[in-house]
Amino acid sequence: xxxxxxxxxxxxxxxxxxxxxxxxxxxxxxxxxxxxxxxxxxxxxxxxxxxxxxxxxxxxxxxxxxxxxxxxxxxxxxxxxxxxxxxxxxxxxxxxxxxxxxxxxxxxxxxxxxxxxxxxxxxxxxxxxxxxxxxxxxxxxxxxxxxxxxxxxxxxxxxxxxxxxxxxxxxxxxxxxxxxxxxxxxxxxxxxxxxxxxxxxxxxxxxxxxxxxxxxxxxxxxxxxxxxxxxxxxxxxxxxxxxxxxxxxxxxxxxxxxxxxxxxxxxxxxxxxxxxxxxxxxxxxxxxxxxxxxxxxxxxxxxxxxxxxxxxxxxxxxxxxxxxxxxxxxxxx
Amino acid sequence: xxxxxxxxxxxxxxxxxxxxxxxxxxxxxxxxxxxxxxxxxxxxxxxxxxxxxxxxxxxxxxxxxxxxxxxxxxxxxxxxxxxxxxxxxxxxxxxxxxxxxxxxxxxxxxxxxxxxxxxxxxxxxxxxxxxxxxxxxxxxxxxxxxxxxxxxxxxxxxxxxxxxxxxxxxxxxxxxxxxxxxx
Numbered sequence: 423x424x425x426x427x428x429x430x431x432x433x434x435x436x437x438x439x440x441x442x443x444x445x446x447x448x449x450x451x452x453x454x455x456x457x458x459x460x461x462x463x464x465x466x467x468x469x470x471x472x473x474x475x476x477x478x479x480x481x482x483x484x485x486x487x488x489x490x491x492x493x494x495x496x497x498x499x500x501x502x503x504x505x506x507x508x509x510x511x512x513x514x515x516x517x518x519x520x521x522x523x524x525x526x527x528x529x530x531x532x533x534x535x536x537x538x539x540x541x542x543x544x545x546x547x548x549x550x551x552x553x554x555x556x557x558x559x560x561x562x563x564x565x566x567x568x569x570x571x572x573x574x575x576x577x578x579x580x581x582x583x584x585x586x587x588x589x590x591x592x593x594x595x596x597x598x599x600x601x602x603x604x605x606x607x608x609x610x611x612x613x614x615x616x617x618x619x620x621x622x623x624x625x626x627x628x629x630x631x632x633x634x635x636x637x638x639x640x641x642x643x644x645x646x647x648x649x650x651x652x653x654x655x656x657x658x659x660x661x662x663x664x665x666x667x668x669x670x671x672x673x674x675x676x677x678x679x680x681x682x683x684x685x686x687x688x689x690x691x692x693x694x695x696x697x698x699x700x701x702x703x704x705x706x707x708x709x710x711x712x713x714x715x716x717x718x719x720x721x722x723x724x725x726x727x728x729x730x731x732x733x734x735x736x737x738x739x740x741x742x743x744x745x746x747x748x749x750x751x752x753x754x755x
Numbered sequence: 756x757x758x759x760x761x762x763x764x765x766x767x768x769x770x771x772x773x774x775x776x777x778x779x780x781x782x783x784x785x786x787x788x789x790x791x792x793x794x795x796x797x798x799x800x801x802x803x804x805x806x807x808x809x810x811x812x813x814x815x816x817x818x819x820x821x822x823x824x825x826x827x828x829x830x831x832x833x834x835x836x837x838x839x840x841x842x843x844x845x846x847x848x849x850x851x852x853x854x855x856x857x858x859x860x861x862x863x864x865x866x867x868x869x870x871x872x873x874x875x876x877x878x879x880x881x882x883x884x885x886x887x888x889x890x891x892x893x894x895x896x897x898x899x900x901x902x903x904x905x906x907x908x909x910x911x912x913x914x915x916x917x918x919x920x921x922x923x924x925x926x927x928x929x930x931x932x933x934x935x936x937x938x
Contacts, residue, residue, distance in 0.1 A: 424802040431780040431826055452824065459783070459822045460803040472780075476827045526894025528807055528871065531816045532823070655893035656805055 424463035424551070429470055433477045437632060441601055443473040444628045451475065451630060453498055454533040456525070457541050465552040466542075466565055481536070481632055484509050492597075492635040497536025502527070504535050504587070513638055514594060516645035516664060520586040523649050526656045536631050539588055539598060539611065543581035543619040543690045544658060545728045547571040564620050572728045579619030582687045582728045588615070589664035589684040589692045590647050596636045602629035615691040622690040641679075642672035644706060648747040650739055652730060660729060661736050662686035663719060663744050665751070667706055674755050675705040683715060685723045685740060695722050712748035716741045767828045769794070770838025778825040785809045785820035787828075788835060796836035796866045800896075807895035810867035811835050817871045819894075836866035839873060849873060852912035853905070860899035868895045868905060876913045883913040 431452075434440040443449060450469040452458050453476075461467050475481070481496040484507045493513055495504065504510055505522030524530055524538065547555070548564045561567035563579050570576035588611070596611045611634070614623050625631065645666045651657040668680035679702065683695040695718050701711050720741035725733045765778045769792065778787050785802075788794040788811070800808030802821045809821040812834040840847045849869055852858070859865040875883055875891035883891075888909045889902075897905060 423799060426781045426783070428779075428781050431824065433826070433829075454822075455824060455827070456804055456819070456822050459824075463803055472824075474824065474827065476829070525804070526807065527891060528810055528817055528819050528894035529804055529822075532818050656896075 424460075426459065426462045427465065427468045429462075429468075429472055431472045431474050433474045435477050436479060437481070437601055437630065440473055440475060440478055441603060441628065441630055443471075444630060445603060446471050446473075449473050449627075451540075454500065454529075454537050456529050456533040457537055460549075461542060464550065466548065486638070487635075490635070491638045491640075493638060495535055495634045495636065497539075497631050497633055498534050501530040501533045501535065501538060501587075505530065514590075514636055514645070516647045516666070517587065517590050517594065517636070520590045520647040520649070520664070523647070524586045525658075529656075535587060535634055538585050539591065539614070539634065540623065540625070540631060541583070541585040541588075543579070543622050544584045545572065545579075545581035545619065546730060547728075548581055572726050578617070580689045580726050580728055581619030581622075582726075583615060583622060583690055583692055584658040584687055584729070586647070586649060586659060586662060586686075589662055589686040590645075591634065591636065592692055592694065593645070593664040593666045593682040593684045594636050595682075596634055598631055599633040599635065600625055600629045601632050602626055606632075608635070612694065617689055617691040619690040642669045642676070643667060644669065644674070644751045646747045646751050648743045650736075650743055658729065659687050660731050661725065661740050661743060663740065663747060665715075665744070665747055667751075669706070674707045674752055677703050678706055678711075681715070683719060683744070685719060687729060687736075688723055688725055689728075693723055695719050697722075706748065707752045712745045712752070715748060716745035719744045763826060765825060765829055767830070768832045770834055771841055780824070780826060782825045783821055784811070784823040784825045784828050784833070787825040788820060788833075794835050794837050798863055798866060800863065805896070806864070807867045807871065808864055810870040810895060812870055812874060815874065815877075817874045817894075834870070836869055839869055847873070848916050849876065849909065849912045852908040852915070856904045856908035856911065858900060858904040858908035864895055864897040864899075868892060868897065871895050872909045872912075876909065876916060879913070882917050883910060885910065 432443045434443050448469045449471045452472045452474050481498040483496050485494050487494050501521045501524050505518045511518045547562050555561040555565050564581050572580050592612045597608050598611045598614050599608050647664050649659045649662045664684045666682040667678050669676040681698040684692050686692045704711050723740050725736040727733050762777045766775050798808035800806035804819050804822045810817050811820045814832050871892050888906045
C-alpha cells in the first residue's frame with residue numbers, strides 16, 4: 423500500500439483561475455494524475471498544493487484552425503481521445519498511433535496529452551519506492567541524494583524522457599501553448615525540452631500548458647512511430663523512434679523531399695537525428711534507404727543505463743526498429 | 756474556487772446510489788471506496804497503475820481508482836464490481852461466464868477484469884472478438900490463469916448477451932461449456 427503525502431487541492435473553474443492558483447509556492451498541476459500520483463506515492467515530490475484541472479472549462483477540443491493551418495489539440499484531451507480522434511487519425515496517423523501505445527487502456531482513459539508532454543523524466547534509480555532509494559544510499563540527484571548512479575561522477579541528471587507522443591510531436595513540428603501570469607506564449611515543442619533530467623522543460627512553475635498545435639501536412643508524407651517495450655502493454659518504452667518523410671508525390675517510390683527522425687528514451691531531451699541529406703531525392707522504397715537511416719540513428723543515439731535493459735542492446739535495437747519501421751511504411755504502400 | 760481544506764464533502768453516485776462522504780484531499784478514490792465505504796471488491800494491488808486490480812468505471816469508462824484523487828469523482832458516476840450485476844438479476848452474464856469457464860483462480864484480478872470487460876461488451880454492438888478482448892484487458896494483469904480462460908469467458912458472455920437480444924429462449928439457459936476448456 424502506497425499512501426500519498428498530505429497536500430491540499432484547489433479546483434479552479436477557468437484557465438485564469440488555475441494560473442492564479444499555480445502561483446502558490448510549490449504548487450503542481452494535476453489532470454489525469456497517472457504520472458504525478460505514483461511519483462507522490464514514491465515521495466519523489468511533496469507539493470503542498472495540487473491545482474486540479476478537473477473543473478476547468480475547455481482544453482478538451484480537437485479542431486482545425488483554418489487561419490494558421492494547424493490542428494489544435496487541447497491539453498486535457500485524454501490519450502484515448504487523441505488516439506481515436508477522427509482529425510488526428512486523418513492528418514497525423516503516427517500521433518494517434520503513439521497515443522494509442524501509451525501504457526494501458528486504463529491509463530489512456532485517464533491520462534491527458536498535456537500530461538504526456540509534461541511527463542516527468544524516468545530512471546531505474548528514481549522511479550522506485552523511498553525505501554528502495556534509501557537502500558542504494560539515499561537516492562540520487564533527481565531524488566533526495568547528490569550522486570548519479572547511471573553516470574558515476576556525473577553532475578547532470580540523465581533520466582530519460584519516456585513520453586511516446588513527444589518524439590512524434592517534435593518530428594511533426596508541433597508547438598506548445600503556455601499560459602502564465604504574464605500571458606500566453608507559444609514555442610516549438612522541440613525547444614520545450616532541455617537536457618536536464620531534474621528540470622527537463624522550459625515551462626515556468628507558474629505556467630500551464632493549455633494546447634498543442636500541429637501544422638497540417640502541406641504535401642504527401644509517410645509517418646510512423648516505433649516503440650520497443652518489455653511487454654506488449656503497460657510498459658514505458660525502452661527505445662522509441664518517430665519518423666516523418668515528406669514525399670514529392672503520394673507514392674512510396676516518390677523522391678523524399680524532407681526527413682525528420684526523432685529518438686526518445688536517451689536522456690532528458692529527445693534527440694533529432696541529423697545528416698539525413700543523403701537520402702533526400704531517393705525513394706523510401708529504394709534499396710538501402712531503410713538501412714541508411716537506421717545507421718544514422720544507431721551512430722547518433724547512445725542510450726544510457728537509465729531504464730531497463732542494457733544500453734548496448736537498446737542501441738542495437740534502435741537500428742533494428744528504425745529499419746523495420748521504414749520497411750513497414752514501404753510494405754503499407 | 757474552493758479553498759484548501761483538510762476534508763471536503765464528496766457527492767458522487769456509486770453503483771447508482773447517491774453518496775456523500777467526507778474525503779481527505781490526499782486520498783485516492785480506491786482508499787475511499789475500500790476504507791470508508793466498505794466496497795472492498797475493488798482491489799489494492801500495485802497501487803501505482805501497473806496491475807489494474809483497482810479498475811472501476813467512472814462515467815462508464817474503465818479507470819484506475821488507485822490513481823484517481825477521491826475529489827476528482829465529484830459529481831461523477833462510479834461503478835464498482837459490486838454494482839456490476841445491477842439490472843441483471845443478481846449475476847452479470849460476465850460473472851456467470853467467469854464461473855463456468857473457471858476464469859477466476861485466486862480472484863484478485865477478477866473485479867478489475869470484469870470492469871474492463873463490461874465496458875468492452877457494452878460498447879460493442881455485436882459479439883466481441885479475441886483481439887478486441889486482448890486489447891481491452893491489456894491493462895489488467897492476471898498471475899494465475901494465463902488469460903486464456905478469461906478471454907474465452909468474455910467472448911462467451913458477449914455471445915450469450917447477443918443471443919439473448921435476439922431469441923428470448925436463450926435467456927437464463929446454461930450454455931454448454933466447450934470441451935476444449937474442460938481440460
